[in-house]
Amino acid sequence: xxxxxxxxxxxxxPGDSLRLSCAASGITFSRYAMAWFRQAPGKEREYVxxxxxxxxxxxxxxxxxxxxxxxxxxxxxTLFLQMNSLKPxxxxxxxxxxxQRIITRSLRMPTQYDYWGQGTQVTVSS
Numbered sequence: 001x002x003x004x005x006x007x008x009x010x011x012x013x014p015g016d017s018l019r020l021s022c023a024a025s026g027i028t029f030s031r032y033a034m035a036w037f038r039q040a041p042g043k044e045r046e047y048v049x050x051x052x053x054x055x056x057x058x059x060x061x062x063x064x065x066x067x068x069x070x071x072x073x074x075x076x077x078t079l080f081l082q083m084n085s086l087k088p089x090x091x092x093x094x095x096x097x098x099x100q101r102i103i104t105r106s107l108r109m110p111t112q113y114d115y116w117g118q119g120t121q122v123t124v125s126s
Contacts, residue, residue: 002026002115004096009120016086016124022079022096022117029077030055033102036070036081037110038092038122045095047108049081053100059107063089086124093119 008020020036035050049060049070058070069082079096097113106112 002098004098004115004117006094006096006117006120009094009122011123011125012086013126014087014124017082017084018086018122020081020083020094020096020120020122022081024077024079024096024098027077027098027100027115029072029098030074032098032100033107033113034072034079034096034098035107035113036079037095037097038090039095039119040092043092045110047110048094050097050107051079052104052107053102057104061108083122086122088124088126091122091124093121095119 003025005023033053036048037045038048039045047061049068051058067085071080096117098115099113102112
């Protein structure tokens with residue numbers, strides 16, 4: 001049984017930092033493309049950052065480049081998202097996603113991922 005469990009969300013002020021974690025089980029984690037998506041109320045789910053299947057490439061949405069860093073620990077089956085200089089527009093539910101067959105040009109498409117976590121809320125407000 002595949003499980004992706006996110007943690008680390010919370011309420012922070014603009015300019016603060018948070019580190020999200022996604023613990024995976026039931027998969028050969030190192031073989032999976034892994035990604036973070038987010039969804040704000042009334043908006044579509046959008047790609048934030050992630051890795052290709054090989055883990056050799058990382059990709060970021062333009063809105064988070066220079067502020068967010070995605071990393072993975074294959075030994076611990078865990079995906080991370082370090083979020084710095086948070087802005088109110090970063091407020092959303094953040095989801096971890098994984099897929100074993102996804103191709104590089106589809107990495108930003110949520111419909112192409114087989115497995116999802118339950119999400120963790122991030123709220124940035126003064």
